Amino acid sequence: MTAQLDSFYPTRVDFGTLDEIHRAAATALLPDVLDFIEGGAGKEITLRANLAAFEHWRILPEPMSGVGAPSTRTELLGLELAVPILTAPFGGDGLYHADGHLAVARAAQRHGALSIVPEAGTYSYERVHAAAPRAARIAQVHPFGHAAAVAEHVAHNGFDALCVTVDCPVGGFRTRNMGNRFDPDQRYFAGNLTGENGAPGVAEVFGQLLKRGGAVWNWNQLAAAATDFGLPWIAKGILTPAAAERALDIGASALVVSNHGGRQTDPAPASLEMLPRVRAAAGPDVPILLDSGVRTGSDIYLALALGADAVIIGRAAIYGLAAAGESGVDRVFELLTEELRTLMILSGAATIGDIDGARITEAAR
Numbered sequence: 001m002t003a004q005l006d007s008f009y010p011t012r013v014d015f016g017t018l019d020e021i022h023r024a025a026a027t028a029l030l031p032d033v034l035d036f037i038e039g040g041a042g043k044e045i046t047l048r049a050n051l052a053a054f055e056h057w058r059i060l061p062e063p064m065s066g067v068g069a070p071s072t073r074t075e076l077l078g079l080e081l082a083v084p085i086l087t088a089p090f091g092g093d094g095l096y097h098a099d100g101h102l103a104v105a106r107a108a109q110r111h112g113a114l115s116i117v118p119e120a121g122t123y124s125y126e127r128v129h130a131a132a133p134r135a136a137r138i139a140q141v142h143p144f145g146h147a148a149a150v151a152e153h154v155a156h157n158g159f160d161a162l163c164v165t166v167d168c169p170v171g172g173f174r175t176r177n178m179g180n181r182f183d184p185d186q187r188y189f190a191g192n193l194t195g196e197n198g199a200p201g202v203a204e205v206f207g208q209l210l211k212r213g214g215a216v217w218n219w220n221q222l223a224a225a226a227t228d229f230g231l232p233w234i235a236k237g238i239l240t241p242a243a244a245e246r247a248l249d250i251g252a253s254a255l256v257v258s259n260h261g262g263r264q265t266d267p268a269p270a271s272l273e274m275l276p277r278v279r280a281a282a283g284p285d286v287p288i289l290l291d292s293g294v295r296t297g298s299d300i301y302l303a304l305a306l307g308a309d310a311v312i313i314g315r316a317a318i319y320g321l322a323a324a325g326e327s328g329v330d331r332v333f334e335l336l337t338e339e340l341r342t343l344m345i346l347s348g349a350a351t352i353g354d355i356d357g358a359r360i361t362e363a364a365r
């Protein structure tokens with residue numbers, strides 16, 4: 001099976017480290033597009049805090065554990081994952097590489113991972129699903145008037161779940177973009193926002209995101225729309241216990257602890273910092289994903305130990321995409337998985353479920 005897949009491999013790439021991939025991406029991208037990807041909101045305190053939060057924890061080595069072949073398998077909402085990693089819904093993907101989410105989803109599929117397909121992507125939900133039907137199974141939507149129609153549409157097109165982004169009623173105060181007068185061609189965001197068959201046009205959604213207020217939904221409006229979803233839905237952008245409780249009250253099946261990669265509220269707390277509190281509020285059985293700042297296999301390990309069931313990678317996947325398309329994202333998956341496996345062996349965790357709070361300790365400050 002592997003040999004057969006390998007023969008279909010696109011261009012092989014030889015990145016030794018994730019840092020190399022990041023540097024290759026930075027070289028490949030136009031400066032204002034790179035800033036759009038790398039940047040956060042406001043003073044970018046949250047952006048930095050997301051990365052710094054991972055430095056506060058240490059993994060406890062377990063000598064002589066006998067664990068030599070750990071399993072990275074897990075499951076989310078009945079969907080199998082060979083690794084506890086999903087790729088993030090990020091819009092404008094064709095700006096970073098012509099293949100965009102088609103490439104991201106194919107790479108995720110090769111690794112038995114899942115890919116969340118964005119509403120504001122370059123390619124339609126259907127096209128990404130057709131490119132990688134086993135990975136592209138969750139469709140992301142912004143909660144505006146058309147959310148239930150999107151749910152119905154994606155359910156008919158092979159998707160298993162919806163991911164509702166609850167932390168982006170308006171775009172954050174993105175200072176780098178403002179400095180660059182960043183004004184991308186909206187067609188890169190229009191894969192689904194076609195203005196046809198009841199779908200809003202890209203200008204309409206951009207208008208909402210950029211106009212700093214207006215028709216912003218509350219939980220009751222989301223609750224009403226969700227009764228028509230017909231699919232399990234995941235609330236993305238939960239940072240507080242109160243928001244977790246509201247989302248679960250109105251029927252969310254899973255949560256994404258996220259501050260949108262530091263792109264929305266700034267200064268907001270780091271995702272990793274809030275994860276244990278959200279887990280405590282949600283209870284042990286609710287599936288919880290974490291994103292914002294995940295860059296390495298050790299970050300994945302710490303997120304799992306602090307209460308996440310899996311992580312979502314945004315910029316880490318974008319770096320792979322920009323550096324070398326599908327094979328770049330593929331290499332990101334390889335390196336993340338390899339480091340995670342190594343740490344599982346060193347810490348004596350035979351399964352993903354074994355990675356818990358007892359295996360880590362807080363660093364002295």
Ligand SMILES: Cc1cc2nc3c(=O)[nH]c(=O)nc-3n(C[C@H](O)[C@H](O)[C@H](O)COP(=O)(O)O)c2cc1C
Pocket residue numbers: 036037038050088089090091118119120140165236258259260261262291292293294312313314315316318
């Ligand atoms: C360039 C870019 C575009 C994004 N577009 C979207 C989007 O359209 N919808 C959404 O829910 N999140 C979007 N996000 C946020 C990601 O889904 C994710 O929450 C974030 O990237 C995680 O942080 P990380 O980049 O540090 O991994 C975007 C992020 C980036 C970097």
